[in-house]
Amino acid sequence: MKIQLFITFLVAVGCWSCTEECGVTSEPTLSLQFTWLTSKPVFTKIRAIGSSKDIPSVGVKSSSKMSYGDMYLPLNLNESHTTYIFEQQGRIDTLTVFYSTTVRNVRRCGHLLDIVRPTSGRTISTTFKRVEVQYGSYYYGNKSSGGGLNVQIVEL
């Protein structure tokens, strides 16, 4: 009984900051968002250059609990950009997102990997009419609301 109480105490103390997210902890995803002006199109196929397989047409599971979007797409950490090809009935679009990686030291996580805006050059290149990108941190916790990389397609 004493041992069970002790373990419960340890777990309780350990969970003081259970909601924290320690940066990129698996293959990261960006969140893709369509505004009320542009209802989400029905993609027939989504490919990413350098990917070992096609991405499901509805996207993949988000790597971060704090990100918000209509669909999520994997990012290639081995390059400083990822290019996606979106196919829909009678139309093909491309979207290239640029980024940079950094290793930070956060008290409750130790060293963690984060994705940030590139120090120079462009941030996005696309055939969509109007697109905006936001570089949220992949660390969620004290002084960071998290969310990760978010791309908003304002106009198709």
Place this chain on the structure above:
Amino acid sequence: MVFWLGVVSLFVKAQNQPLRLYAIGVDGFKNLPFMAFSQSETVISGLVTNEKGRLYNPRIGEVYVQLGRANTSKLITLGLGYASLEHLQAQRLQQRITGIYLKLGREHHSATRHGAVSFFWGYYLTLSRTKAEGNIVLDGEYFPSYTTAAPSKAGGEAGVDFTLGAQFLLFKRLQTRLLARNAMAISAFGNRNYPYLLGQGLRLSNGLVTGTGGATVQLFYLLGSR
């Protein structure tokens, strides 16, 4: 005046009875718990950081010498240790923690002769030099796996502990010692997020000052009687 006479008499007495090498010893037991639980992610690591982790591939060794004066139950214990462990945190951060440490201790024993069983208590100062280096490794599902180096950190740590122990004479001069320690450590380390303090044990928090402790088994060879 009486006080000073007392101090001087103690000093002279101490000078008359020089320190002698009483025993030499080793400790390799600290490897065993890490080997036994190397596959399981520990709650302890979750205390130190936000994520669970495990420690594996331990190479921890300590050598000791014990010095004492004739007919006294107090012994000075000096230890030198080396430790190297690997740490995997949340399947993303791989670290190797290596370093050396020095232990300076004062032990009070229940018996002044080689008894079959005897008990002791003491306090130790541990000074360690630790280096931690590692990689962040992320498995890829759509893209190749990614690896990048985490900055290498080196620094010093200090700790004091209270030790309780029992010792058993195994065979003639061979003695085994069971020790339990309760310690407070100061970690001046660049990154304080490593879960194991060399020479001291698993840390209970990632603050500058943390509680730590543990239990171990040592093997001593007695060189002479006190």
